[in-house]
Structure formats: C-alpha cells, structure tokens
Amino acid sequence: MNKITLDAARIIVREALDHGVKARMKPLSVAVVDAGGHLIAFERSDGAPVGRFELAFGKAHGSVMLGIGGTAQRDRAEAQAYFIAAANAAYSGKLVPVPGGFVVRNAAGDVVGGVGVTGDTSENDMAAGEAGIVAAGLVAEG
Amino acid sequence: MNKITLDAARIIVREALDHGVKARMKPLSVAVVDAGGHLIAFERSDGAPVGRFELAFGKAHGSVMLGIGGTAQRDRAEAQAYFIAAANAAYSGKLVPVPGGFVVRNAAGDVVGGVGVTGDTSENDMAAGEAGIVAAGLVAEG
Amino acid sequence: MNKITLDAARIIVREALDHGVKARMKPLSVAVVDAGGHLIAFERSDGAPVGRFELAFGKAHGSVMLGIGGTAQRDRAEAQAYFIAAANAAYSGKLVPVPGGFVVRNAAGDVVGGVGVTGDTSENDMAAGEAGIVAAGLVAEG
Amino acid sequence: MNKITLDAARIIVREALDHGVKARMKPLSVAVVDAGGHLIAFERSDGAPVGRFELAFGKAHGSVMLGIGGTAQRDRAEAQAYFIAAANAAYSGKLVPVPGGFVVRNAAGDVVGGVGVTGDTSENDMAAGEAGIVAAGLVAEG
Numbered sequence: 001m002n003k004i005t006l007d008a009a010r011i012i013v014r015e016a017l018d019h020g021v022k023a024r025m026k027p028l029s030v031a032v033v034d035a036g037g038h039l040i041a042f043e044r045s046d047g048a049p050v051g052r053f054e055l056a057f058g059k060a061h062g063s064v065m066l067g068i069g070g071t072a073q074r075d076r077a078e079a080q081a082y083f084i085a086a087a088n089a090a091y092s093g094k095l096v097p098v099p100g101g102f103v104v105r106n107a108a109g110d111v112v113g114g115v116g117v118t119g120d121t122s123e124n125d126m127a128a129g130e131a132g133i134v135a136a137g138l139v140a141e142g
Numbered sequence: 143m144n145k146i147t148l149d150a151a152r153i154i155v156r157e158a159l160d161h162g163v164k165a166r167m168k169p170l171s172v173a174v175v176d177a178g179g180h181l182i183a184f185e186r187s188d189g190a191p192v193g194r195f196e197l198a199f200g201k202a203h204g205s206v207m208l209g210i211g212g213t214a215q216r217d218r219a220e221a222q223a224y225f226i227a228a229a230n231a232a233y234s235g236k237l238v239p240v241p242g243g244f245v246v247r248n249a250a251g252d253v254v255g256g257v258g259v260t261g262d263t264s265e266n267d268m269a270a271g272e273a274g275i276v277a278a279g280l281v282a283e284g
Numbered sequence: 285m286n287k288i289t290l291d292a293a294r295i296i297v298r299e300a301l302d303h304g305v306k307a308r309m310k311p312l313s314v315a316v317v318d319a320g321g322h323l324i325a326f327e328r329s330d331g332a333p334v335g336r337f338e339l340a341f342g343k344a345h346g347s348v349m350l351g352i353g354g355t356a357q358r359d360r361a362e363a364q365a366y367f368i369a370a371a372n373a374a375y376s377g378k379l380v381p382v383p384g385g386f387v388v389r390n391a392a393g394d395v396v397g398g399v400g401v402t403g404d405t406s407e408n409d410m411a412a413g414e415a416g417i418v419a420a421g422l423v424a425e426g
Numbered sequence: 427m428n429k430i431t432l433d434a435a436r437i438i439v440r441e442a443l444d445h446g447v448k449a450r451m452k453p454l455s456v457a458v459v460d461a462g463g464h465l466i467a468f469e470r471s472d473g474a475p476v477g478r479f480e481l482a483f484g485k486a487h488g489s490v491m492l493g494i495g496g497t498a499q500r501d502r503a504e505a506q507a508y509f510i511a512a513a514n515a516a517y518s519g520k521l522v523p524v525p526g527g528f529v530v531r532n533a534a535g536d537v538v539g540g541v542g543v544t545g546d547t548s549e550n551d552m553a554a555g556e557a558g559i560v561a562a563g564l565v566a567e568g
Contacts, residue, residue, distance in 0.1 A: 006188050031148040039195040042184045046148050049537075050462055051491025054516035077508035084508055093515030097508055146337055178334055178462015207335025224361035224381055231377030232338035232516065253333075263530070292474050323479040326468045331430050337465040 001106050001136070004034060004113040009041040010135045016117055016132030017045060018123030020046040020124070028119035028128055031056035035113050037064040037094075043136055059116025060102030062087075067111070071126070100125030103141040104133055112138065115122040143248050143279070146176060148167065150278045151183040158259055158274030158281030159187060161213040165207070170261035170270055173198035173260040177255050179206040181235075190261055196219055197238050201258025204229075205245045209253070212243030214267070242267030245283040285390050285421065288318060288397040292420045293325040300416030301329060302402055302410070312403035312412055315340035321348040321378075323367065332403055340373050341384030343400025345378045346371075351395070353426040354385030355410070384409030387425040388417055427532050427562070430460060430539040433443040434562045435467040442558030443471060446550070454545035454554055457482035461539050463490040463520075474545055477540030485542030487520045488513075493537070495568040496527030497552070510545055526551030530559055540565065 001008065009032040020028040025047035029052035034040055037060075044052045063069050066087060068076075077084040077097045087097045102115040117129040126142050133139035133140035143150065149205035152173040154222050162170040171194035174181055179202070186194045194236040205211050210218075219226040219239045230237045232268065241264035244257040275282035285292065293316040304312040310383035312337035318324055321344075328336050347353050350371060352360075361381045362367040374381045383406035386399040401413040410426045417424035435458040446454040453471035455478035460466055461519040463486070470478045489495050493512065494502075499547065503510040503523045514521045525548035545556040552568050559566035 004187060010185070034192065036192055037495075038186075038192040039184060039477050040186050041228040042181060043148060043152075044180075045181050049177065049491060049493025050178055051493070051517060054491070055513065058516045059511065060552065081508050081511075085511055088512055093512075096512045096516060098506075098512075169358055176462065178460065178464060180462060207333060208336070211335025222382075224358075224365050225311060227365075227369055227375075228380045228382075229339065230379060231340045231372050233335060234377065277371070290469060294469075301489055318476060320476055322470075322476040323468060324470050326465060327432060327436075328464075334460065334464040422454050 001112065002112065004032060004104065006040060011136040012115060012132035013041050014098050015135035017043060018126040019128040019131035020120065023124065025124045025128065028117055029053065029056045030132065031060045031116045032101045033060040033064055035064065035111055035116065037061040045119070052118055054095050055118040056116040058094050058096030059098070060114040061120060062091060062096060063101040063103045064111065064114035065091050065095065067103060069099065069103050070099045071142050073097035073101065074099060074135060076106040092130060098122055101142060102133060103127050103140060105139040107139070144252065144254065146174060146182060146246065148182060153278040154257055154274035155183050155185050157277035158270040160186060161270040161273035162262065165266065167262040167266050167270065170259055171195065171198045172274065173202045175202040175206055175256045175257045177206065177253050179203040179256065194233040194260055198258040200236050200238030201260060202256040203241030204233060204239060205243040206253065206256035207233050207237065210247060211245050212239065212241045213284055215239035215243065216241060240264055241284060242271060244271050244275060246268070247281040248284060249281070286317060286394065286396065288388065290324060295324050295420040296399055296416035297327050299419035300412040301327060302364040303415035304404065307408065309408050309412065311406040312401055313337065313340045314416065315344045315400045317335040317344045317348055317398045318412060319348065319395055321345040321398065329403070336402055340379050340400040342378050342380030343402060344398040345380070346375060346380060347385040348389045348395065348398035349375055349379065351387060353387050354381065354383040355426055357381035357385065358383060380407055383426060384413060386413050386417060389423040389425060391423070428484035428536065428538065430458060430530065431467060432466060437464060437562040438541055439467050439469050441561035442554040443469060443489040443555040445557035446546065449550065451546040451550045451554065454543055455479065455482045456558065457486045457491055457542045459486040459540045461490065461537050463487040463540065464478050471545070478544055481522050481544040484522030485524070485544060486540035487525040488517060489529045490537065490540035491517050491521065493529060495529050496523065496525045499523035499527065499568055502523060524548055525568060526555060526557050528559060531565040531567060533565070
C-alpha cells in the first residue's frame with residue numbers, strides 16, 4: 001500500500017476510537033492525513049470539546065511535515081523550545097508537538113501519511129493511535 | 143435531536159458519498175460541522191484532489207456562520223461580490239459561497255450544524271448533501 | 285464628549301437592538317468601537333447566526349479605519365472593487381463595506397468611534413444604528 | 427438553560443464589572459461566548475487599555491475550545507509551555523491561558539459557553555468572573 005486509502009483511514013479512525021471506548025478513555029478525536037499532510041478523514045467523539053480538530057490535525061500534519069512523530073517532537077521541544085516554536089510558525093500553527101501524533105509508514109518503510117489522536121493523556125492517545133494504525137496494516141512511528 | 147451526534151455525522155458523510163458513487167459523480171468529499179462551525183467528521187474519497195478539505199469545510203463553516211446555505215451565498219456573491227469577499231476575509235477564508243454548503247436544522251427548525259460537499263457540479267454536490275442530511279433525519283437548507 | 289464611554293456605548297447598543305425589535309426586524313447584532321477601532325461593547329441578539337460578531341465589528345472597524353461609513357464604502361466597492369479588496373486585506377479582513385457601518389462624531393465633528401449593525405437589510409441595519417447613535421447624543425455618518 | 431441567552435450574558439457582564447468596581451479593582455473587561463466560542467457580549471470599562479477585547483475573548487474562546495478553564499491552562503503552560511504555545515497557534519491566537527477564563531456549564535453539567543475577564547490580578551479576574559456567572563444561575567469552571 002503506497003498511500004492511505006479512505007477505507008484504510010476509516011479503519012484507523014474507528015479502531016482508535018473503539019480502543020478509547022473499550023479502555024474507558026475520555027472522548028477521543030482522530031485525524032488521518034496523506035503523505036502531503038492533507039486531511040483524508042476526521043471524527044470527533046460525542047462529548048469532546050469543540051476545539052479538537054485543530055489539535056488532532058496539528059498532530060498529524062506536524063508529524064508528516066517534520067517527518068518525526070509526536071514523542072520525538074516533544075523531546076525536541078523540551079530540549080530546544082524555540083526550534084519547535086519556529087517550526088510551528090513556519091507551518092502556520094498546524095503543528096502540535098506532543099505524543100499522539102504519528103508518522104505512518106507502509107511495510108516498505110515509505111511515509112504514506114500521518115495520524116493525530118487527542119483527548120486523553122499522551123500515553124493513552126498514543127495507545128489508541130497505534131491500535132488504529134496497526135489495524136490498517138500500517139506502521140506507527142509515534 | 144438538538145445536536146449532530148457522531149453517529150448522525152457518519153450517516154451524513156456515508157450517504158452523501160454513496161449517493162455520489164451510485165450517480166457516477168466524481169469523487170466527493172464531505173464535511174460535517176456543529177452549530178458553532180467546528181468539525182465533527184470529514185471524509186475525502188480516493189481520487190479526489192488533495193485540497194478538498196478546505197473547500198468542503200469552508201462550505202459547511204460559512205453556511206453556519208452566515209446562517210444561509212451555499213445557494214443563497216452564491217446569489218449574494220453574484221449580486222454583491224464585495225460583500226461575500228469581505229465576509230470571507232472576516233471568517234479568515236473559511237467560507238466557500240457556492241451550492242453544496244448547507245445549514246442543517248432539526249425538526250424544530252433549530253440550527254444544529256452545517257454540511258459541505260465538494261467534488262462535482264454544484265447541482266450534484268447539492269443532491270449528494272441533501273441525500274446525506276435527509277438520511278440522518280435532519281433538514282437541509284442548501 | 286471626546287470619546288465614547290461605556291455608558292454611551294451601552295445606550296447605542298440597547299437603542300439599536302430595541303429599534304430592531306420594535307420594527308420587527310430580524311435579530312440584530314451591534315458593535316461599538318473607539319476612535320482607534322478597538323471594541324468597547326458588543327451584543328448579539330438571541331436567534332442571530334453565530335458569525336455575527338465578525339460582520340458587525342468589521343463594519344465598525346472598517347468605518348473608523350477608512351474614515352467613511354458603510355454606504356460610502358459600498359459605493360466605492362461598486363465603482364472600484366479592487367480598492368476595497370485591497371483595503372480589506374490591509375486591515376486583515378476587519379472591513380465589511382456595506383451600509384450598517386458608521387463613523388461616529390461628536391457635536392464638534394471629531395471622530396470618536398464607529399458602530400456596526402448587522403442582521404437585516406442594509407436599510408434596516410442603518411436605521412437601527414442611527415437610532416442608537418442619536419440616542420447617545422452623537423452624530424452618525426452611515 | 428441549554429444556551430447562554432443575551433439576557434444571561436448581560437447579567438454575567440454587568441455583575442462581573444460591578445464586582446470589580448465594588449472591590450476597587452482596576453477597570454475590567456468581560457467577554458461572553460457561546461458553546462462554539464462565538465461572541466455573544468463584551469464590555470470594556472472606561473479607563474482600561476484599548477487592547478482588552480483580544481485578551482478577554484482569548485480567555486473565553488480558549489476555555490471553550492480546550493474544554494478547560496484558565497487555571498488549568500496556566501498549570502499546563504507552566505508544566506509544558508510548548509503545548510499551550512502550539513494550541514495557541516492552532517487556534518489562531520485566540521487563547522489566553524491564565525485565570526480569568528472560564529468554561530461555563532448549566533446545572534446539568536453541559537458546556538453552554540465561556541467567559542473571559544481581564545484587567546486586574548488573576549485572582550481578582552477570577553473572582554469577578556465567578557460573581558457574574560453565578561449571578562446568571564450558571565456554573566463556573568475557572
């Protein structure tokens with residue numbers, strides 16, 4: 001699979017949301033973007049705050065644009081905050097540098113897109129995102 | 143129903159996309175927003191250009207912000223282009239004034255959100271959106 | 285009075301809204317800005333679309349920034365659309381060039397602020413705004 | 427009450443401002459937004475700096491978008507500054523993460539809007555906002 005189809009994006013979104021429900025997490029929101037950082041699919045769970053799209057999309061988009069997942073972005077932000085602040089401005093605010101953002105690769109290791117999950121703790125957001133990406137037969141770099 | 147639940151949003155998106163497939167339209171994209179113009183769900187069909195989110199969201203968001211659907215926005219734009227241009231700027235570009243944008247009301251007539259469909263002709267975008275909104279038991283103001 | 289006090293702004297807002305109710309207009313929204321275009325007061329009537337602040341404020345702010353009311357802005361837009369489009373961009377979208385925007389002057393003729401009314405026809409928006417401004421003992425340039 | 431009416435918003439604004447006057451605070455400004463973060467009402471006291479709207483609105487809007495009040499936002503900013511900086515950019519600067527920002531709930535616990543108060547110390551801004559929200563029969567999450 002050299003790109004994330006809509007069918008694959010639906011699997012990612014649904015599995016991530018289902019993972020959150022089963023694990024009794026707070027209401028999650030999930031964004032899936034293509035290899036250019038453009039939105040393919042998004043869903044916000046009932047009960048989540050209204051501003052979730054911007055955060056989920058920012059995690060997914062920023063991961064693709066920088067080529068590193070949310071955990072690595074957080075580490076960079078803690079070591080060198082001004083770099084992440086500058087990247088954020090360069091990407092017009094479409095970057096949210098915390099866990100829950102993923103670069104998504106296919107089996108060959110090519111970047112095929114990104115995923116952003118938001119709503120619970122960083123660890124839980126990550127677990128839900130990984131569940132979705134793996135269910136779609138793809139590789140998560142969180 | 144005083145708000146669009148995620149289940150309802152999924153029905154709107156799926157029925158609109160299915161309508162497009164059955165009617166042999168070009169690949170459609172559909173955005174559903176709440177009564178504040180915030181994204182609940184979005185899907186972009188395989189084969190659609192990468193910039194579809196901004197157009198579908200702009201149709202949905204602009205309809206909610208102005209309180210009128212895409213057809214009325216188009217008529218206003220043709221009569222008074224500078225007003226729609228100014229509204230577009232006031233809403234930071236999140237307004238796409240053509241058919242395919244809908245204000246969505248419940249049976250009581252309250253605005254519960256907006257929908258934006260893009261990908262084919264204005265008439266076809268409208269037909270697909272109406273199919274989705276009606277399938278969710280809601281009222282489309284296109 | 286060399287500036288619009290909060291008491292004066294309240295009179296403008298209330299009288300304009302009351303005028304709309306008595307004349308059976310659609311639900312109005314009213315913004316009052318100072319001589320620098322900065323917001324002093326705003327109210328949105330129940331039942332108005334959610335995006336009314338941007339339009340009312342744009343009318344008030346644009347009137348102060350350009351030094352001419354909404355009617356003169358509309359005339360300029362119809363004669364020379366690209367100038368108003370450029371001004372709109374220069375003011376970051378905070379300009380809505382239609383009647384309902386007012387430059388507000390004191391008895392001495394000094395600019396003390398601006399008012400923007402939106403919600404009904406241009407003529408009705410203007411009538412409501414004038415009612416408010418006159419009630420505050422100020423002069424409306426619409 | 428499943429939404430903040432204009433009458434309720436007026437009570438919030440007036441009670442918060444009156445609280446400030448009685449407690450001899452500096453001139454306050456108060457913004458009230460709906461559950462989508464859109465402005466319902468705003469007033470700036472005489473003597474306050476001209477840039478108060480952006481701060482009061484940012485407190486109210488950011489609280490609704492993130493679903494947490496200003497105190498929780500401040501705590502998050504102090505623990506993880508880059509996250510709040512990223513959220514700020516994602517919301518186009520409409521987020522001011524300090525006390526004085528409130529999520530507003532009805533008796534059933536539903537989010538019905540947000541309030542932002544600015545002008546004095548964080549503690550005083552909070553006290554004034556709570557006075558206004560409680561006077562309107564609503565619940566303040568500061």
